[in-house]
Amino acid sequence: MKAKSNNSVLRSIAQGIGALVLTGIFSLSAYANDTLLNVSFDPTRELYEEINKKFVEAWKKKSGKNLSIQQSHGGSGKQARAVIDGLEADVVTLALAYDIDSIVTNGGSVSKDWEKAFPNHSTPYYSTIVFLVRKGNPKAIKDWDDVVKPGIGVITPNPKTSGGARWNYLAAWGFAKKQYKTEEKAIEFVRNLYKNTSVLDTGARGSTTTFVQRGIGDVLLAWENEAELALSESRKANGGVAGFEVVYPSTSILAETPVAIVEKVAAKKGTTEVAKAYLEFLYTKEGQEIIAKHFFRPNDATILKANVAKFPKLHLFDVRSIEGSWAAAHKKHFADGGLFDSIYGEAKK
Amino acid sequence: MKLIFRPYSKTSFGLSLGLTVFYLSLLVIIPLSALFFKSATLGVSGLWEVLTENRIQQALYLSFGAGGVAAIINLFVGFLFAWVLVRYDFPGKKILDSLVDLPFTLPTAVAGIALTTIYAPNGFIGKYLTPYGIKIAYTPIGIVIALVFIGFPFVVRTVQPILEDLPKELEESAYCLGASRFQTFTKVILPELIPSLLAGTSMAFARGIGEYGSVVFISGNLPGKTEILPLLIVTKLEQYEYAKATGIAVLMLVLSFTIMFGINYLQNRASRRLG
Numbered sequence: 001m002k003a004k005s006n007n008s009v010l011r012s013i014a015q016g017i018g019a020l021v022l023t024g025i026f027s028l029s030a031y032a033n034d035t036l037l038n039v040s041f042d043p044t045r046e047l048y049e050e051i052n053k054k055f056v057e058a059w060k061k062k063s064g065k066n067l068s069i070q071q072s073h074g075g076s077g078k079q080a081r082a083v084i085d086g087l088e089a090d091v092v093t094l095a096l097a098y099d100i101d102s103i104v105t106n107g108g109s110v111s112k113d114w115e116k117a118f119p120n121h122s123t124p125y126y127s128t129i130v131f132l133v134r135k136g137n138p139k140a141i142k143d144w145d146d147v148v149k150p151g152i153g154v155i156t157p158n159p160k161t162s163g164g165a166r167w168n169y170l171a172a173w174g175f176a177k178k179q180y181k182t183e184e185k186a187i188e189f190v191r192n193l194y195k196n197t198s199v200l201d202t203g204a205r206g207s208t209t210t211f212v213q214r215g216i217g218d219v220l221l222a223w224e225n226e227a228e229l230a231l232s233e234s235r236k237a238n239g240g241v242a243g244f245e246v247v248y249p250s251t252s253i254l255a256e257t258p259v260a261i262v263e264k265v266a267a268k269k270g271t272t273e274v275a276k277a278y279l280e281f282l283y284t285k286e287g288q289e290i291i292a293k294h295f296f297r298p299n300d301a302t303i304l305k306a307n308v309a310k311f312p313k314l315h316l317f318d319v320r321s322i323e324g325s326w327a328a329a330h331k332k333h334f335a336d337g338g339l340f341d342s343i344y345g346e347a348k349k
Numbered sequence: 350m351k352l353i354f355r356p357y358s359k360t361s362f363g364l365s366l367g368l369t370v371f372y373l374s375l376l377v378i379i380p381l382s383a384l385f386f387k388s389a390t391l392g393v394s395g396l397w398e399v400l401t402e403n404r405i406q407q408a409l410y411l412s413f414g415a416g417g418v419a420a421i422i423n424l425f426v427g428f429l430f431a432w433v434l435v436r437y438d439f440p441g442k443k444i445l446d447s448l449v450d451l452p453f454t455l456p457t458a459v460a461g462i463a464l465t466t467i468y469a470p471n472g473f474i475g476k477y478l479t480p481y482g483i484k485i486a487y488t489p490i491g492i493v494i495a496l497v498f499i500g501f502p503f504v505v506r507t508v509q510p511i512l513e514d515l516p517k518e519l520e521e522s523a524y525c526l527g528a529s530r531f532q533t534f535t536k537v538i539l540p541e542l543i544p545s546l547l548a549g550t551s552m553a554f555a556r557g558i559g560e561y562g563s564v565v566f567i568s569g570n571l572p573g574k575t576e577i578l579p580l581l582i583v584t585k586l587e588q589y590e591y592a593k594a595t596g597i598a599v600l601m602l603v604l605s606f607t608i609m610f611g612i613n614y615l616q617n618r619a620s621r622r623l624g
């Protein structure tokens with residue numbers, strides 16, 4: 001008798017589990033064609049929350065279909081690796097072209113010509129590297145030359161682990177190369193820059209924390225949007241007065257943040273069309289305005305102009321003009337035994 | 350042959366052993382051998398190149414050095430804690446006892462950020478040390494502190510039950526036979542505890558050399574100065590150098606296994622001597 005009642009308990013549990021699994025499968029298949037996964041990097045979290053909301057509405061109006069968009073954020077290189085290792089992203093929106101290139105070379109779920117798929121080398125928005133200094137700019141940091149002076153504490157993440165840090169490095173490198181003409185002097189310049197560092201965090205957000213919360217260093221090399229975010233956070237915390245200032249150097253790097261469709265995954269999931277529409281949405285007036293709102297520089301000239309107070313004009317150079325391509329820049333500077341390794345080896349000896 | 354039911358037999362190849370081997374293969378042996386296969390794509394010369402790289406060697410010394418120092422600190426502090434928790438009664442003892450486990454439950458990154466906040470030059474403790482020129486965060490000292498924090502419960506939790514089970518009569522008879530308190534401690538109590546002390550310390554050490562989350566925040570990650578081995582593995586992975594990353598991992602694995610094996614041997618000898 002007892003055994004029997006035990007059996008019935010077991011059976012009802014099994015039925016319960018079965019029902020759960022079945023509903024799970026059904027709800028999954030019902031949404032299978034209408035979910036989109038956007039794999040992006042850290043500073044775009046707030047941007048895509050808003051973009052996704054607006055795009056879902058627009059897509060509903062256009063096709064009558066419900067759509068849910070999932071976002072995944074993290075360090076850009078880490079995100080690319082996740083996609084290479086099988087994370088089923090429909091689109092990737094990463095911090096540098098090199099990371100998308102590595103998806104192409106490691107498994108090829110993104111097509112080789114991704115840069116030509118959308119306007120502007122598939123870069124719907126861009127950013128640049130600026131300086132964040134303490135209030136009143138006590139060390140009088142105006143341009144790149146001031147950053148490498150002895151005794152200035154510089155905060156920047158480790159280029160080996162952070163995409164943002166690579167932009168910082170290349171911004172300094174490009175400036176020095178243009179200013180001092182020879183490669184030796186540029187190496188000297190970057191070496192002096194890293195002599196001034198006492199902390200190399202693993203990511204851009206970590207560096208912001210080190211500078212803002214821990215009070216270490218005199219200047220933070222940061223994404224423009226990250227610097228603005230730090231400013232507004234500081235304003236919020238101190239009753240409207242920020243403890244920091246943004247300094248725009250005379251020249252900086254055009255930090256192109258590219259997007260691409262992960263064709264293989266999209267084809268398998270049948271989301272190619274909506275993925276394309278999603279990325280195209282970033283180029284529309286509406287998309288560009290949201291982008292500007294979140295302190296990324298929009299490509300649309302009129303919207304950039306309308307936000308001129310937010311984005312002061314400064315001279316920007318791109319990676320292609322200083323190193324030819326991202327692959328070449330990576331090989332020369334950041335690969336093992338590259339310039340960063342040798343500079344750092346010498347800088348700290 | 351007649352099957353006789355025995356409650357316990359030493360040579361059993363039944364279900365339990367099968368499950369054990371299956372689990373161990375699935376969760377430990379197969380993944381780890383994949384590590385060796387992946388690093389084999391480097392070839393001997395490639396592996397040698399990785400191992401002799403200056404930065405990796407410095408990180409190696411730092412990881413094992415800081416792990417060792419932290420384990421030794423944990424040995425003493427952990428032993429003291431276990432002693433206090435077992436031998437004395439005081440208000441709040443239960444709370445203290447459960448606090449010991451906190452480093453186990455906390456995500457290590459949280460611990461790292463909290464420790465950095467306290468020991469940074471403008472932090473709660475750091476700001477009193479900075480005027481004297483003492484830097485903790487962003488130096489190897491900070492790494493040791495992080496490793497002491499995360500390895501601390503191991504020693505306490507391995508020594509505590511042994512100490513609790515130690516019969517009172519042992520000490521009483523030693524006392525009756527005329528041993529001083531110091532003699533009782535070193536000749537009677539300590540030998541009983543050595544195997545568990547060794548086990549706890551070696552676990553703290555093992556945890557320390559593999560620790561990533563708490564250390565990356567407090568170390569500052571300066572190449573050649575405060576860069577730990579796990580960070581270098583992550584660095585290589587970020588650069589899509591899978592083979593090199595696994596090369597370092599294999600190096601760590603072999604070294605830690607050798608050390609663990611050595612400690613286990615010592616531990617076995619110590620417990621055998623106890624009989």
